[in-house]
Amino acid sequence: MDLAAFHALEPLCWRAPSAHNTQPWRLRYERWAITVGWDPADALPAGDPTGRDLRLSLGAFVETCLIVAADAGLRLDWAADHDESDRRVGRLRPGRQPYRTPFRTADVWDRRTHRGRFTGGPDADVVAAVDAVARRAGGAVRAVPVAGRLRALLRTADRQVYADPAVVAELRRWLRLDRSGPRYRADGLSDRCLGLGRATATGLRAALAAYPALRPLGLPRLLAAAGGDPLAQGGGVLALVAPPGLDAAGQVEFGRVLMRMWLTLHTAGLAAHPLSQLVDVAATRDALGTLLDVAPERIVHVARVGRPVAPAPRSARRVERTGGGVLMRDAAVRVG
Numbered sequence: 001m002d003l004a005a006f007h008a009l010e011p012l013c014w015r016a017p018s019a020h021n022t023q024p025w026r027l028r029y030e031r032w033a034i035t036v037g038w039d040p041a042d043a044l045p046a047g048d049p050t051g052r053d054l055r056l057s058l059g060a061f062v063e064t065c066l067i068v069a070a071d072a073g074l075r076l077d078w079a080a081d082h083d084e085s086d087r088r089v090g091r092l093r094p095g096r097q098p099y100r101t102p103f104r105t106a107d108v109w110d111r112r113t114h115r116g117r118f119t120g121g122p123d124a125d126v127v128a129a130v131d132a133v134a135r136r137a138g139g140a141v142r143a144v145p146v147a148g149r150l151r152a153l154l155r156t157a158d159r160q161v162y163a164d165p166a167v168v169a170e171l172r173r174w175l176r177l178d179r180s181g182p183r184y185r186a187d188g189l190s191d192r193c194l195g196l197g198r199a200t201a202t203g204l205r206a207a208l209a210a211y212p213a214l215r216p217l218g219l220p221r222l223l224a225a226a227g228g229d230p231l232a233q234g235g236g237v238l239a240l241v242a243p244p245g246l247d248a249a250g251q252v253e254f255g256r257v258l259m260r261m262w263l264t265l266h267t268a269g270l271a272a273h274p275l276s277q278l279v280d281v282a283a284t285r286d287a288l289g290t291l292l293d294v295a296p297e298r299i300v301h302v303a304r305v306g307r308p309v310a311p312a313p314r315s316a317r318r319v320e321r322t323g324g325g326v327l328m329r330d331a332a333v334r335v336g
Contacts, residue, residue: 005074006092059089120234157278174187186317240257241294
C-alpha cells in the first residue's frame, strides 16, 4: 500500500464536512492500513450528545478519502470496525481496484456549504437522484413542505438551542468572528461562511460574551431572531431518513451516504445549508417526524437545498499541502 501517495492527498480529504467545522477525524498510518479515528476534543458533547453528527462526519470523511484515492488511481478499500474505546471507526486498506464512484476530487474540492440565497430548490429529478442514493443503503430522502409549520419549528429549535448555556458555550468556542484570530483560517464557523457582515459579527461576539448576564433577560430569544429566517433565502428542504434501528457503526456508514448525497447535489449545480437544529431538538424532531409520517429517530439530517445565487466562501481547514508534506495548522508541525 502506497502510504506516501495517500498522505500527499490527505489535505484534499480534509474537505469533508463536519458539524461546526470541527474536523474531528484523525488518521493513524500503519504498515498495511490507515486507521480512521477521532479526537474527542473536537466532538460536541453539548450540541451532539448522542454523537450522531460526529459519526456522520466521520463517515463523510471516509467517503471523501475513498473518492480522492480513486481519482488518483490508488486502490483502497474500507473495512468498518467501529470501536468507541479505541476511538476508531475502521481502516483504509489495500484493495484489488480503485473504489468505484462517479465523483472526482474536483467535486470534493468545489463542494461548499451555502448559507446564502438560492434561486430555486431541487427539481423532481434531483430529489429522485438523491433518494436513489439513500435507498441503495436502506434509507430515503423526503422533501419537507416549506409552507406552514416548518418555519415555526425552526424558530422553536433556534430558541431551544440558544437557551442552553452549554450549547451556547460550545458554539462560542467554534465561532470565528474575529478575522485576526489565531484559528480563523484553521477551523470553526467563520463570519464569512455564516454570511455575517463585520458589524453583525462584532455584535454577535459581544452578545455571546455577555450571555451569562443577559440570558435571564431574554437574550436567547433575541439571538434566535437575529439569525433570521433561512427559509426566506429560497430553496427547498430535504430530510435524510435512515433505515430503522441504525446503530453507531451504521451511522458512520450513513455518513458516507450523506456525502454521496451532497456531492450528487453539487454535481447538479445545487448546494446545501444544514438545518441541524431541527434534528438536535427533540421536540422539533418529533414534530418533523409527524409531518413526514416517519419515526423521528430515523431522521438524521435536514438541509435547505437550492441553486446558489453567488459562490459561497470556502470554509477553513487545519491541514494544507506544503512543499515538504502536510502542515497541521493547529499544531504548527510538519507531519509529512
